Amino acid sequence: MVLVKVFTFNLFAENTFVIWDDETKEGAVIDPGNSADEEQKVLTNFISSKNLIIKYLINTHCHIDHILGCSFVKREYNPVYYAPEKDLILLENAQIQAEMFDIIFTKPPTPDQLISEESDLSLGNSQIQFLFTPGHTPGEYCLYFENEKICFTGDVLFKEGIGRTDLWGGDYNTLINSIEIKLLTLPDDVIIYPGHGEASTIGYEKQYNPFLV
């Protein structure tokens, strides 16, 4: 079984996820947004308290609020770092993104692996599927655990909202298309964990998301 812990970090109130298999203790950090020292402490204390082995560091996409903690997590745990290929330009320009918001941070390392829909990752007894969902950024992926019925939707789909499309490389029609084809086709009882705000379900969003009804 995959367990999920959510931290809300940095000035963008970004959701950083630690997920792990409760039997093997293999874990992953998704979109580490930790920036301040206290946030790093909260993250490492939690990982230590659960005795987790951090196997992967995964970015759904490479906006600044989702990558602030990448260099720290890589240095601390040396996980295999996965990032979307079409967001590499955002990673390369991370410093420019940071300066726009007066943020001081350490540039993320070069990813070890590029994500594709064929990427086949296991976390203990569970399989991670990558769903290509561009539109908020050109390269974004959602992470889907079919057996556990959970999906990390990054900044693609929020509770009662969708990702903004006015930033570099964003496109509204592409985003709506990604949501309709890749996410709304999942079972209604799949829990979604967005990159900002509260969790929800696919069924709830089909019914109440004002951008989709």
Ligand SMILES: [Zn+2]
């Ligand atoms: Zn974003």
